[in-house]
Amino acid sequence: MSETDGAGDRAAGGTLAHRVPDLGALELLLAVARLGSLGAAAREVGITQPAASSRIRSMERQLGVALVDRSPRGSRLTDAGALVTDWARRVVEAAEAFDVGAQALRDRRDSRLRVAASMTIAEYLLPGWLLALRAQRPGTAVSLLAGNSAAVAERLLRDEADLGFVEGLTVPQGLDSTVIAHDRLIVVAAPAHPWARRGRRVVAQELAATPLILRERGSGTRQVLDAALGGLARPLIELSSTTAVKAAAVSGAGPAVLSELAVGEELAMRRLVSIPVEGVALRRDLRAVWPTGHRPAGPARDLLTLTRS
Numbered sequence: 001m002s003e004t005d006g007a008g009d010r011a012a013g014g015t016l017a018h019r020v021p022d023l024g025a026l027e028l029l030l031a032v033a034r035l036g037s038l039g040a041a042a043r044e045v046g047i048t049q050p051a052a053s054s055r056i057r058s059m060e061r062q063l064g065v066a067l068v069d070r071s072p073r074g075s076r077l078t079d080a081g082a083l084v085t086d087w088a089r090r091v092v093e094a095a096e097a098f099d100v101g102a103q104a105l106r107d108r109r110d111s112r113l114r115v116a117a118s119m120t121i122a123e124y125l126l127p128g129w130l131l132a133l134r135a136q137r138p139g140t141a142v143s144l145l146a147g148n149s150a151a152v153a154e155r156l157l158r159d160e161a162d163l164g165f166v167e168g169l170t171v172p173q174g175l176d177s178t179v180i181a182h183d184r185l186i187v188v189a190a191p192a193h194p195w196a197r198r199g200r201r202v203v204a205q206e207l208a209a210t211p212l213i214l215r216e217r218g219s220g221t222r223q224v225l226d227a228a229l230g231g232l233a234r235p236l237i238e239l240s241s242t243t244a245v246k247a248a249a250v251s252g253a254g255p256a257v258l259s260e261l262a263v264g265e266e267l268a269m270r271r272l273v274s275i276p277v278e279g280v281a282l283r284r285d286l287r288a289v290w291p292t293g294h295r296p297a298g299p300a301r302d303l304l305t306l307t308r309s
Contacts, residue, residue, distance in 0.1 A: 033077055113141070117144065149166035165287065166289055167284055212232070236254045
């Protein structure tokens with residue numbers, strides 16, 4: 001029994017991937033058949049002639065038959081090589097069709113991006129990130145769904161969004177995450193509020209016992225505040241957006257706790273004042289989230305990269 005016959009017997013076991021030559025080897029064989037020269041075929045596929053010879057020998061050992069007769073006048077397919085070339089052509093054509101279909105799937109994925117974000121991130125961070133993404137991917141249509149952190153998780157788990165951003169203390173079940181930024185919550189009130197005019201800090205117990213203008217349950221801001229204080233008094237007013245909470249505080253309705261990202265202009269214009277607080281740290285992580293096991297790809301991956309730059 002010849003060496004190639006023994007190799008063929010050994011190749012009969014194992015998986016199909018072990019028994020069938022890879023696409024690169026099949027493309028090289030097709031180039032040899034078309035050009036009649038191993039050197040010319042090597043140049044066409046972008047490898048050296050020694051590498052091409054080695055690849056052909058490896059394929060012959062794998063299949064257990066001689067494929068190419070080499071001579072000073074060129075390279076000629078054996079009868080077995082001609083038959084294998086016919087099969088190779090069909091495999092390569094099928095692979096090309098597979099590649100076209102896969103590219104169509106990528107194009108469809110890359111043509112849109114659905115983002116779900118909690119309110120603070122949606123209003124104060126995402127606009128800049130999305131402008132930067134548009135410069136990179138002008139052909140991608142982006143839709144933004146804003147809501148509280150619980151709603152963001154629901155949309156991701158129902159496959160209504162490709163990437164989410166949340167502000168809460170914990171990562172909702174079924175989602176993976178990465179921290180993209182840090183944020184600080186501050187207590188604010190209108191300049192006429194008693195807290196704005198007294199000379200001492202508000203202590204944590206007083207803050208917890210005071211009815212505040214609050215976001216609705218499920219919002220990241222409220223989760224962080226509730227956990228930090230160990231409970232909250234009944235809300236003075238409960239509102240569903242950062243903008244609404246801010247407007248109510250500016251009107252003098254009462255104190256509120258908001259992200260410092262949200263109140264920079266109001267503090268600068270003295271429409272709101274920051275109230276010093278002691279005995280509690282109101283810091284939180286801002287996170288990107290996605291369904292467990294489905295790492296962001298395409299435009300979602302690019303947006304995630306932009307949040308860290």
